[in-house]
Amino acid sequence: MSEKFPLSGMSSVAMHACGHQNAEDAHLTPIFATSTFTFDTAEDGMNRFAGTDKTRVYSRWGNPTFTAAEETIAALEAFGLKDADGKPLQLKALLHASGQAAMTTLFLSNLKTGDAILSHYSLYGGTQELMTKVLAATGIEVIIVDMRDLNKVTEALQQHHHIKLVHIETPANPTIQCVDLDAVTKIAKAKGLIVSVDNTFATPYLQQPFKYGVDFVFHSTTKFLNGHGTAIGGVLIGKDLEKMRTSVWKWHVLLGGNSNPFDAFLLAQGMKTLELRMDRHCANAQKVAEYLAQHPAIAHVNFTGLANHPDHALSARQMRLPGAVMSYELKGGLEAGKQFINKLKMCVRAISLGTVDTLVSHPASMSHFGIPREERIKYGITDGLIRMSVGIENIEDIMNDLEQALK
Numbered sequence: 001m002s003e004k005f006p007l008s009g010m011s012s013v014a015m016h017a018c019g020h021q022n023a024e025d026a027h028l029t030p031i032f033a034t035s036t037f038t039f040d041t042a043e044d045g046m047n048r049f050a051g052t053d054k055t056r057v058y059s060r061w062g063n064p065t066f067t068a069a070e071e072t073i074a075a076l077e078a079f080g081l082k083d084a085d086g087k088p089l090q091l092k093a094l095l096h097a098s099g100q101a102a103m104t105t106l107f108l109s110n111l112k113t114g115d116a117i118l119s120h121y122s123l124y125g126g127t128q129e130l131m132t133k134v135l136a137a138t139g140i141e142v143i144i145v146d147m148r149d150l151n152k153v154t155e156a157l158q159q160h161h162h163i164k165l166v167h168i169e170t171p172a173n174p175t176i177q178c179v180d181l182d183a184v185t186k187i188a189k190a191k192g193l194i195v196s197v198d199n200t201f202a203t204p205y206l207q208q209p210f211k212y213g214v215d216f217v218f219h220s221t222t223k224f225l226n227g228h229g230t231a232i233g234g235v236l237i238g239k240d241l242e243k244m245r246t247s248v249w250k251w252h253v254l255l256g257g258n259s260n261p262f263d264a265f266l267l268a269q270g271m272k273t274l275e276l277r278m279d280r281h282c283a284n285a286q287k288v289a290e291y292l293a294q295h296p297a298i299a300h301v302n303f304t305g306l307a308n309h310p311d312h313a314l315s316a317r318q319m320r321l322p323g324a325v326m327s328y329e330l331k332g333g334l335e336a337g338k339q340f341i342n343k344l345k346m347c348v349r350a351i352s353l354g355t356v357d358t359l360v361s362h363p364a365s366m367s368h369f370g371i372p373r374e375e376r377i378k379y380g381i382t383d384g385l386i387r388m389s390v391g392i393e394n395i396e397d398i399m400n401d402l403e404q405a406l407k
């Protein structure tokens with residue numbers, strides 16, 4: 001539909017990119033709860049096996065409900081972008097059971113024993129553990145530098161000739177540090193390396209990494225894309241369509257990290273309101289950050305929408321808005337952190353992020369409780385650090401809850 005009628009904004013794309021066609025004329029793409037698909041004849045079966053579209057063979061290989069979500073995500077990431085020939089950029093997305101499953105496909109389909117990944121030190125915990133525990137055991141090395149320093153990136157690539165892939169997470173968890181997508185991609189591409197980006201915190205509405213010539217974009221769809229906290233999921237999007245349909249697809253189906261029709265349906269519905277939700281998430285987050293920054297109980301706030309964040313200018317360059325995840329340090333340390341969390345009356349105590357309601361966590365007593373203190377402090381997880389994913393509630397209620405909890 002978007003080919004015949006060019007859409008002018010991401011909300012229209014999110015609602016109409018996947019079309020409304022199915023045999024029963026259902027308005028929404030139905031939940032195709034089926035493990036397998038029938039063939040009219042042997043020839044029909046043969047054609048489907050041989051074809052490029054493997055969605056109607058076996059649901060580990062693909063399923064029409066997955067396709068609806070995949071086409072929507074691909075259209076959002078490609079929106080308004082052009083390929084090397086100046087034509088509208090075409091992307092292919094593969095939906096997975098979780099972000100971790102999509103990340104596994106990304107790394108294993110592109111790397112082999114003896115290769116290395118270059119990445120930044122502030123990373124999502126699951127990504128860091130996947131790299132240092134699982135990939136390391138297969139002989140794929142991980143080299144971590146501060147990628148905000150471009151000289152360190154260049155030096156690492158000069159020193160380590162086995163680096164094959166550069167993985168960027170920006171903004172990064174939980175420090176909200178940003179990595180320069182344009183500059184790092186240019187350095188990596190000059191050496192012919194693969195570049196992948198974890199775009200989970202930003203979503204395609206705030207940031208489109210394919211604009212800078214990266215090869216892959218990854219999302220944990222569990223977060224802002226689904227938006228309602230109803231399902232775990234992940235997606236891997238690539239611009240080399242042939243590679244996505246052959247080697248990447250092969251690893252995906254053989255590792256077995258496929259999604260399921262119900263979760264794919266929930267994701268497809270959630271994404272329709274992405275633009276509306278993100279505008280409200282971001283507006284609320286900006287107000288919360290400004291309020292906290294002047295509060296006497298708060299030592300500092302990590303949010304790129306504040307002029308004093310070191311990545312304020314970079315974030316303004318590569319993102320439409322600074323997002324809705326922030327972290328802040330309470331002056332009273334561990335005890336103050338626990339007390340603050342316990343006093344919250346509306347904001348929800350939970351890890352994860354990107355849901356319509358505000359989620360607040362205290363990493364030192366929750367997600368990072370098992371990590372030795374010196375080690376977590378090295379990664380910026382200090383005693384009084386609070387991570388907050390600002391929701392789309394009425395802003396007065398979020399502010400009132402924070403105010404009473406900080407008393």
Ligand SMILES: *Cc1c(COP(=O)(O)O)cnc(C)c1O
Pocket residue numbers: 098099100101124126127169173198200201220221222223232233234
């Ligand atoms: C949640 C998250 C992941 C992992 O995704 P799951 O859906 O939990 O498997 C990876 N990267 C980032 C930035 C995340 O927030």
